[in-house]
Amino acid sequence: MFALLAAILFYGLAILFGLYSITMVYVLLRFGQSWATGVVLSVFYLIVVATLFAAAQANFAGIQFNFF
Amino acid sequence: MGVFQKKCLFPGQQDNEKILLVTRQHWAILLMQVGIWLLFALLPILFDVATASTFPGLREAPGLTVVNTVKTVYLMLLCGALFTIWIIYYLNFQVVTDHRIVDITQKSVLYHVTSELNLSRVQDVTAEVRGILGTLLNYGNVYVQTAGETVRFEFVNVPQPHRVAKLILDFYEQLPRDTREENQ
Numbered sequence: 001m002f003a004l005l006a007a008i009l010f011y012g013l014a015i016l017f018g019l020y021s022i023t024m025v026y027v028l029l030r031f032g033q034s035w036a037t038g039v040v041l042s043v044f045y046l047i048v049v050a051t052l053f054a055a056a057q058a059n060f061a062g063i064q065f066n067f068f
Numbered sequence: 069m070g071v072f073q074k075k076c077l078f079p080g081q082q083d084n085e086k087i088l089l090v091t092r093q094h095w096a097i098l099l100m101q102v103g104i105w106l107l108f109a110l111l112p113i114l115f116d117v118a119t120a121s122t123f124p125g126l127r128e129a130p131g132l133t134v135v136n137t138v139k140t141v142y143l144m145l146l147c148g149a150l151f152t153i154w155i156i157y158y159l160n161f162q163v164v165t166d167h168r169i170v171d172i173t174q175k176s177v178l179y180h181v182t183s184e185l186n187l188s189r190v191q192d193v194t195a196e197v198r199g200i201l202g203t204l205l206n207y208g209n210v211y212v213q214t215a216g217e218t219v220r221f222e223f224v225n226v227p228q229p230h231r232v233a234k235l236i237l238d239f240y241e242q243l244p245r246d247t248r249e250e251n252q
Contacts, residue, residue, distance in 0.1 A: 017144065024151055024152060049144055
């Protein structure tokens with residue numbers, strides 16, 4: 001039960017953050033002055049965030065819920 | 069404009085419209101916001117230092133995996149915050165053309181406002197430099213008072229506010245006299 005709640009919280013937060021990130025990228029490309037700046041920064045940002053999410057997911061998978 | 073520059077800087081830009089100035093907040097304002105962000109970025113390090121002796125259980129499994137999960141999620145959110153800070157800084161800018169003044173404001177990620185003012189409606193332009201940083205780095209506010217309106221057009225914390233004010237007034241003076249006077 002505790003593991004399920006934690007998973008809902010973790011992945012729910014990840015989905016919300018993903019949607020927010022996509023919105024930011026869209027806004028930057030839509031209203032920004034330069035395509036090059038927008039694309040380079042968006043790709044860099046998405047790579048960093050995806051890497052951090054992969055790390056967070058690996059850490060989350062390593063949590064032993066039955067221990068608590 | 070370069071190959072990767074967008075053709076239109078703002079919605080409704082005319083083909084024959086000449087861009088005279090594009091300005092945004094001074095870099096010192098961005099630096100201050102990044103400085104505050106850095107304080108939040110230091111929190112995981114401070115947490116490690118603070119809990120090293122008091123909570124040794126958090127330094128080994130299973131506590132360590134929970135701490136690492138929270139830290140990576142926190143770092144992910146911090147990256148999002150930094151990107152938001154930069155986007156709001158980058159998408160907030162003012163454009164002065166030979167026809168009008170355009171103020172593009174990005175108040176949040178989903179709050180975009182574009183206001184424009186015809187140069188012929190300008191009545192009064194005020195440049196304001198305040199504070200130690202503003203004086204040292206030469207940034208401040210420019211207020212453009214329009215004919216018949218109580219709301220002022222504001223350029224907040226722009227570099228060289230006196231130069232911006234002079235530029236607007238110079239181009240206002242270059243307008244034909246009948247165009248200028250019809251609004252006064």
